[in-house]
Amino acid sequence: MMCTEVKEKQDQDPILLKLKANVHKQKVLAFEQGGDSVLRYQGRLCVPRVDELQERIMEEAHSSRYSIHLGSTKMYRDLREVYWWSSKKKGIAEFVAKCLNFQQVQVEHQRPGSMAQNIELPKWKWEMINIYLxxxxxxSHRKHDSIWVIVNRMTKSAHFFPVKITHSAEDYAKLYLQEVVRLHRVPVSIISDRGAQFTAQFWKSFQKGLGQR
Incomplete structure (x- = not known):
């Protein structure tokens, strides 16, 4: 049903209309139109930016009972098989990060010395992380007195950042956005040794910073 709507509404998007015209003029090679006049990019349906179609496709993929709140990487890989639109990867990452239900399911807390937890095994690098302080x-000469460690749960590789004990959750969120997201991706699961309140505040500040990028 969604694919049918995508095909029907392509001509309502001026950018896709321009691409269609350039296909006819043979000015673009990656895009194509078949006998059904539907614009495709390397075989994938081009989704118009109208009637919140892109958002509805992400919502359907992310929240259906079959996907059980996919992480951004898995969701991107799945949608990439069928759909194309500009800045899709960034849009999916932001969508997942802002999903309230997903946060409630995935933000975890681990107390040192407590009973062992059943921790979900990661499927993609830097999708699930542990953070320690x-x-x-x-x-140091720059007044740093602590080390913040971010561990990729899948490969056990890590980043180490000098920080100050006075840093707030917002400071840590800004640091993660600046130094980790640019190299990897938005995490979908966080286990912290700082307590549930810190983790919740960190995630809230992280969301806010992500929305401002």
Whole structure:
């Protein structure tokens, strides 16, 4: 049903109309039109930016009872098989990060020394992370007295950042956006040793920063 609507509404998007015209003039090679006059990019349906079609496709893929709140990487891979639109990967990452239900399911908290948890095994690199804070270290010349460690749960590779004990959850969120998201992707699961309140505040600040990018 969604594919039918995508095909019917392509001509309502001026960008896709321009692409169709360029296909006829043989000015673009990656796009094509078959006998049904539907615009495709490397065999994938081009989704017009009208009637919130792109958002509805993401909502359907993310929230259906079959997908059970997919992470951004898995969701992107699945949608890439069928659909194309400009900046799709970034849009999916932002959509997943802002999904309230997904946050409630995925934001976890681990207390040191507590009983072992059944932790979901990651499927993609940097989709599930653990974060730790090591304090009480000798102060550096830049006044750093702690180390913030971000561990990729799948490969066990990690990033180490010098921080200050006075840093807030918002400071950590900004640091993660600047130094980790640019290299990897938006995480879908966080386990922290700082407590549920810190984790919730970190995720809230992270969302806000992601929306401003």
């Amino acid at each position: 090591f304090t009480g270290l000798p102060r």
